[in-house]
Amino acid sequence: MTTIDRIEITHHRLPLAPPFYAAWDGQARHHFDATIVRVFDTDGRLGIGSGDFMLGFEGHEDLFVGCDPLDLDRHNRVLSNIDFHYGRCWPLDIALWDLAGQIKQEPVWRMLGGTNPEVPVYASSGALHEPEELADLAESFLALGFPAMKIRFRSRESGGWRADIKGLEHVRARVGDSLTLMVDCNQGWQMPWDTDPSWTFDEALPVAQELERLGVFWMEEPLDRADLDGHRRLRDATSVKIAGGEMTRELSSLQTMVDGGAFDIVQPDAALVGGITGLAKFGRGLRETNTIFTPHTWTNGLGVVANFHLMAGLGGAPFVEYPYDPPTWGLDRRDYMLSDPVMQTGGVATLSEKAGLGISLDEERLAATRLD
Ligand SMILES: [Mg+2]
Numbered sequence: 001m002t003t004i005d006r007i008e009i010t011h012h013r014l015p016l017a018p019p020f021y022a023a024w025d026g027q028a029r030h031h032f033d034a035t036i037v038r039v040f041d042t043d044g045r046l047g048i049g050s051g052d053f054m055l056g057f058e059g060h061e062d063l064f065v066g067c068d069p070l071d072l073d074r075h076n077r078v079l080s081n082i083d084f085h086y087g088r089c090w091p092l093d094i095a096l097w098d099l100a101g102q103i104k105q106e107p108v109w110r111m112l113g114g115t116n117p118e119v120p121v122y123a124s125s126g127a128l129h130e131p132e133e134l135a136d137l138a139e140s141f142l143a144l145g146f147p148a149m150k151i152r153f154r155s156r157e158s159g160g161w162r163a164d165i166k167g168l169e170h171v172r173a174r175v176g177d178s179l180t181l182m183v184d185c186n187q188g189w190q191m192p193w194d195t196d197p198s199w200t201f202d203e204a205l206p207v208a209q210e211l212e213r214l215g216v217f218w219m220e221e222p223l224d225r226a227d228l229d230g231h232r233r234l235r236d237a238t239s240v241k242i243a244g245g246e247m248t249r250e251l252s253s254l255q256t257m258v259d260g261g262a263f264d265i266v267q268p269d270a271a272l273v274g275g276i277t278g279l280a281k282f283g284r285g286l287r288e289t290n291t292i293f294t295p296h297t298w299t300n301g302l303g304v305v306a307n308f309h310l311m312a313g314l315g316g317a318p319f320v321e322y323p324y325d326p327p328t329w330g331l332d333r334r335d336y337m338l339s340d341p342v343m344q345t346g347g348v349a350t351l352s353e354k355a356g357l358g359i360s361l362d363e364e365r366l367a368a369t370r371l372d
Contacts, residue, residue: 002045002103004069007061007092008038009054012369014336020328023128023152024186026194034300034337036366039095041069047099048361049091050337051271051303056086064092069099076277083249093275094306094357101356108306108358109351112280112313117351119308121322121344122148122182124298126329131170137325138171138179145346148180148217148319153207161185165210172214180217182243188221189247198224201233208238218243218265226253231262241265246296247272251282258291267321269296270310271303283314297321301335305342305351305359312351322349336365 012034019028037049047069063078075096082089101108109117123141125134134151141149151168154160164183171181185207187198199207204222211219218241223230225248235242243265248254251274258266266286270276283293294317297307304323311320322344323334331341339362342349352358 001068002041002043004064004067005040005042007064008040009057010036010038010366011053011371012036012337012366013371014333014369016328016333018328020333021127023126023154023184025191027191032300032333032336033371034302034369035091036302036337036361037091037095039064039069039092039099041099041103045099045102047095047097047102047356048359049093049095049098049271049302049306051091051094051269051299051306052088054087054089054091057082057089057092069096070103072096072100072277076275079275080278088249088272090271090273090275090278091303093277094271094302097276097306097309098356105355107351107353108276108309108356109312112276112310114309114313114315116315117312117353119312119349119351120147120317120319121308121347121349122146122150122180122319124150124321124323125152125325126298126323127325128152128154129167131167134167135170135174138175141324142175142179144344145348146179146322146344147347148182150182150184150220150321153183153185161207161210165214168211168214168216177215181215182218182220183211183216184220185222186220187223188225188244198227201227201230204230204234205237208234208240211240212238216240220244220265220267221246225257228257228260228262231257232260235261235264243267249273251278255282255285258286258289263291265292265294267294267296269299269303270306271299272296276306276310279310280314283310283316287316293317294320298323301331301338301342302357302359304334305338305357308342308349308351309357319347320349336362336369338362
C-alpha cells in the first residue's frame, strides 16, 4: 500500500506593479504571496494545494507521513485540530484530494460524484472603480459571455455606499438586464488594521432597498459574520438574496447561521474553511434546503480550481466565483503558480478529465518567486 512519504511547503511572492487595490483591504497590494503544498506518496506521486499560508503547520508533518493518503476523513480531522490552534491549513486537504485522484486515476470532480465537468462562472471584480470604468468592465464581461458580475462597494467609508449606487446605476444603464448583478458589501470580516465596525441592520437596510430597486440578485456580507438576528431581519425586509459566510472558520458556526435563517446563499471556500472534504459534506447537507452553496474563491488559481472541482462534484450552484478584474487582477497574477491558467469560455469553466485536479505547477515561475 502506498503511504504519504513527505509534505513540502514553499512560499512565493509575485511583485505587483502597478499595485492591486482590493476593495476590502484599504491598503494597496504591491505583491501577491502564495504558499504551495506538495504531498508525495511512497510511489512518487505528487498532489498539490494552495490558497492559504499554512501558518503553524510546520512541525505537524509527522501526523500525516506514513498514513494512507486515501484516509481523507482522518486527515481532515487532524487539519481541523490544527486549524483550531493555528492557521487555516486546508490547502493540504486540497493537495491530498489531488493525490487521491491520481491514485484512483480519476478527476476530483468525478470522485465527488459529479457527472458534468462544466462549471458556470460569474465574473468577480475585486477593485473599486469609478462609475464609467465599472460600466466598461461590465460591458467587457458581457462580451466575454459571463452571465453575471459581482461588484464591490466601498465598505467602510462613511456613507460611501451612496457613491457605489451610482456605479451600479451606470452598469444597469449600460448592460440593462443582460447581466445578473451581485454586490459584495464586505462587512462580514475586516483586515487586522481596519478597526471600523461592520454595518448594523439599520445601516444595511437602506443599502438593501437600493439594491432591490436596481434588481440585484444577491447582497453579500451586509453585516458582521456573527450577526444572526441582523441577517434574519434583513432577509425578511428585502427580496434581494442575502449571501455570506465566506471566512467563517468553523463549519459548525456556519451551520448555526444557516439553520438560524441567516442566508439565502452561503459561501465557504475550500481553501480557507474545511477543505474539499469538509465542504463536500457541508454542501450535501444543504441539498434538501433552500440555501444555495456557491463558494468564495478569491485566493489564487489553485484555490479557484479546487472549488470548481468541489462544485462540479456537488452541483446545485447557479454559478461559481471567477476572480477577474483586469488589468490589476488578471490571470497572469491570479494563476501565476500554474503552468496553464484556469480559463473560462462564455461563462463556463470546463474541468479536465485528467486525474486529480488536472493542473500542474509552473516550477520555473515558482523558483523565480520563491521566498525561502
Ligand atoms: Mg465576498
